[in-house]
Amino acid sequence: MMNLLQQIKNRRLALKLKQNEMPMRIGISRQQYQRLEAKGNPRLDTLELIAKGLNSDVMLIPKEKLNAVLAVLESDGNNTSLPHKQPDHSDEQKQLSDDPWKGLLEDKDGDEDDNGN
Missing domain, CATH: 1.10.260 (434 Repressor (Amino-terminal Domain))
Structure with a gap:
């Protein structure tokens, strides 16, 4: 890396x-x-x-999510026109192509803060 x-x-x-x-x-x-x-x-x-x-953000990526993030980064440049070629995607596929980062870095526990609230 x-x-x-x-x-x-x-x-x-x-x-x-x-x-x-x-x-x-x-x-x-x-x-x-x-x-x-x-x-x-x-x-x-x-x-x-x-x-x-550099039109970028500094971000900490949990190690267990690193491979998924790298896969999105590698595919990002290759699939930029995909939604235009196949407009009949399901809603879930459209959401993923619109926001490939959706849910990638979210905690499994939901929106709890550090105190469990």
Whole structure:
């Protein structure tokens, strides 16, 4: 599995952004961004800025859900036009194609808070 810095660089390249465009998008110096992408250890607030600049979110993924999340990420780019090709899907299939993340990270216990309420 690739590390976080590789993911940041790959996402930037996927969005066709040059390294020198990122500082304007996220509000840090060019040198700071270059150092961060090369070997940095960003603070959480800086990481959140980078994610926002890359049209992404920072998220903790439970290990038991990781394979399911990776499968969705891998298939996401390949099936973007699927709903248009086959409009006669069942409601459940339409919901999944509209929101492939639906239910993926929810707890099995429902909407309880940390105190069981």
